[in-house]
Amino acid sequence: MISWKLFSLLVYAAQWTVLYSAISISIGFVMSAGICSATLSRNRALAFAGKLYVSFFRGVPLLVQLLLIYYLLPGVGLDVPSHVAAIAGMALCTSAYQAEILRGGFASVPRGLVEAAEMSGFSRLAIFRRIRMPIAVKLTMPALISEAIMMLKSSSLISVVGVVELTRMAQNLAASTYKPMEIYTAAGFVYLVINLVLVALGYGLEKKLRWGRI
Numbered sequence: 001m002i003s004w005k006l007f008s009l010l011v012y013a014a015q016w017t018v019l020y021s022a023i024s025i026s027i028g029f030v031m032s033a034g035i036c037s038a039t040l041s042r043n044r045a046l047a048f049a050g051k052l053y054v055s056f057f058r059g060v061p062l063l064v065q066l067l068l069i070y071y072l073l074p075g076v077g078l079d080v081p082s083h084v085a086a087i088a089g090m091a092l093c094t095s096a097y098q099a100e101i102l103r104g105g106f107a108s109v110p111r112g113l114v115e116a117a118e119m120s121g122f123s124r125l126a127i128f129r130r131i132r133m134p135i136a137v138k139l140t141m142p143a144l145i146s147e148a149i150m151m152l153k154s155s156s157l158i159s160v161v162g163v164v165e166l167t168r169m170a171q172n173l174a175a176s177t178y179k180p181m182e183i184y185t186a187a188g189f190v191y192l193v194i195n196l197v198l199v200a201l202g203y204g205l206e207k208k209l210r211w212g213r214i
Contacts, residue, residue, distance in 0.1 A: 002177075002179065016163075024155075033102065035053055058100070093154075
């Protein structure tokens with residue numbers, strides 16, 4: 001067992017894990033809408049660019065992406081804090097995965113609804129915002145929640161660029177207390193609790209969407 005003081009340090013670091021993950025996932029979701037639209041575009045160049053983006057960020061491990069961003073930006077004259085580089089790396093990565101998830105959702109939107117909206121005089125942007133996007137999100141909510149959980153767990157990788165979050169704090173405490181088993185077990189427990197809360201929130205949101213309360 002570890003002391004409450006050590007455990008409280010892990011809980012404190014977990015708050016940063018949740019914050020970095022939430023910001024990255026949110027930014028990634030906004031980006032994914034544009035990326036998905038690009039991949040589905042009738043413009044071949046735009047569609048190719050979107051697919052290339054998705055292929056790159058899904059094909060290259062997140063750890064490599066983080067290291068590239070962390071060392072590349074200073075090389076081109078952009079000296080950004082490590083937490084900014086971490087958030088950027090995670091957002092770019094998750095946006096590619098979320099774009100593919102949304103692409104499946106858009107493909108499932110009934111064509112009749114879109115045609116009816118077009119006949120009613122809705123612009124493409126209005127159809128996207130008021131019909132296609134809401135339906136796609138509703139259909140893909142379980143997959144989006146799963147992606148959020150995966151990104152939260154993957155956030156442990158940002159420790160390699162100097163960001164102090166749950167995993168980095170556990171590493172520091174394990175090195176200073178010589179209690180790696182106890183420290184890492186406690187860290188794993190904290191990760192488990194966070195993920196269970198996220199699953200519960202996702203289930204509640206999915207249930208509300210299913211009943212049309214959002």
